[in-house]
Amino acid sequence: MKPLILVTNDDGMFAPGIKALVEVARELGEVVVVAPNSPQSGQGHAITLTEPIRLNEVDVFDDIVAYECSGTPVDCVKLAKHVVLKDRNVDLCVSGINHGSNASINIIYSGTMSAAMEASIEGIKSIGFSYLDYSFEADFEGAKHYARKIMKYALDNQFGDSKLLNVNIPVLPKEEIKGIKICRQAEGTWREEFVESKDPRGQKYYWLTGSFGVETQEPDTDIWALDNGYVSVVPSGHDLTFHSAIDPLKDMESFVNSPNGHL
Amino acid sequence: MKPLILVTNDDGMFAPGIKALVEVARELGEVVVVAPNSPQSGQGHAITLTEPIRLNEVDVFDDIVAYECSGTPVDCVKLAKHVVLKDRNVDLCVSGINHGSNASINIIYSGTMSAAMEASIEGIKSIGFSYLDYSFEADFEGAKHYARKIMKYALDNQFGDSKLLNVNIPVLPKEEIKGIKICRQAEGTWREEFVESKDPRGQKYYWLTGSFGVETQEPDTDIWALDNGYVSVVPSGHDLTFHSAIDPLKDMESFVNSPNGHL
Secondary structure, X not given: OXXXXXXXXOOOOOOHHHXXXXXXXXXXXXEEEEEEOOOOOOOOOOOOOOOOEOEEEEOOOOOOEEEEEOOOHHHHHHHHHHHHOOOOOOOEEEEEEEEOOOOOOHHHHOHHHHHHHHHHHOOOOEEEEEEOOOOOOOOOHHHHHHHHHXXXXXXXXXXXXXXXXXXXXXXXXXXXXXXXXXXXXXXXXXXXXXXXXXXXXXXXXXXXXEEEEOOOOOOOEHHHHHHOOOEEEEEEOOOOEOXXXXXXXXXXXXXHHOOOOOO | OXXXXXXXXXXXXXOHXXXXXXXXXXXXXXXXXXXXXXXXXXXXXXXXXXXXXXXXXXXXXXXXXXXXXXXXXXXXXXXXXXXXXXXXXXXXXXXXXXXXXXXXXXXXXXXXXXXXXXXXXXXXXXXXXXXXXXXXXXXXXXXXHHHXXXXXXXXXXXXXXXXXXXEEEOOOOHHHOOOEEEOEOOOEEEEEEEEEEEOOOOOEEEXXXXXXXXXXXXXXXXXXXXXXXXXXXXEEOOOOEOHHHOOOOHHHHHHHHOOOOOO
8 A cells, every 4th residue: 555645835835845745755655735825934833723724625736635724834734634634544744845944943933844843743754854945946856856765765764763854955956965964953043133114104114034054063963964065864853851951950949949938 | 230031922911921920020120021912822933024023112011111012922032132122131031921831742832932942042041931720810829929939040040051941830829839840841742623614604614622631641741740739840942853863863874875775
């Protein structure tokens, strides 16, 4: 029996990146697409709680069952699992191919990665793919080549105890990419500013802009891998505990729990 | 000089929880509030990229500088740092007090915690507070007592190498709470379903609902602490790498990088 592959993204149903991912996925299994009906970049792990969500079957990809959803990328995965594919076992969820990097801390803001993470929380092996070219005219050949090989591996193997991979692909011709590199998330920061301006009615507004930077370039990080011509693959999870800070904070426990507290 | 404390939340400027937090914060330092102008529960780490954001000074809390923001909780923190408090050193950011739990994996979906996390990414010591009572008539006395002691400690001490605490407070009278407990994020899952119905025009919609559950009850987790009458304090970060899966995945590196690849 062919494996069942759920495809989603955050750039919406008409982005070239999801078309590229569907083309690869259909070579490897039965494909069902549930994706947002509008671009959802920067949605992070947002879910829709205070309003209803619409779900409509659409004919976008030849012979592929596809639904557009009015919610966030995470909503798409929840609806896919609980409504569209209810009672079916999903073998793999793939999200993307995102137009732009989700390496380093960008995983936190990314709708693409949050959709993939949601599937992994539900116990589904899951991969988010991002290509470092923002252009909708981007050439996806190299990205498709590596997505195919990684998905092929993922269908037959576990990711250790992880259920989630964050895959980023550098903007290089396929033959110049040096291969994949398993790595960790680099520490990075956005150097941000807000453009301040006035709308046609004279009311002030702010618009977020900024550039991404990393302080250090350690060779076991995703940023190093991308800067050096590799596809970065970061096994990821959803445990945000800062484990090494638990012991030092026992001191706070004593401070707060003391009946002779300082306040 | 009094410490500078930034207060934000995800329930909006008129939620009782932020009022309680402002009341505590003003005892400890100079307070500036930047909070959403509408409820933003479940917004996760969403940021506003495709539209302008409004920021207006409002007179909500006596003598306290406060701004309402049209964006997400994370937008609020970014605007606070880069516009409202530009060039000033923020000593502590506190987010909440949220109406409802952000323990276990709820940290991932939470606007309250994402706002606090954003501040920590910017290098600001930061704490998200959540009270397990959803009611807007909730009694915040116990929550305020512990928020005060934890903030007092935080102003004078580091959290190990972490910059972020996820604090959840059980629904108990102040004198029945046993104290705080430093712990790790419990593994948990939402058992979800979608209510399916039709709108007045006869169009189908879905509305997310569900209940939260944990599989195991290990005594070093936040869920155990809350179930046993403690305030849970989880030092947190933003590294989503699943470190122990890096070695097992070297096998994928060999598979994909082999020139005799299987595809």
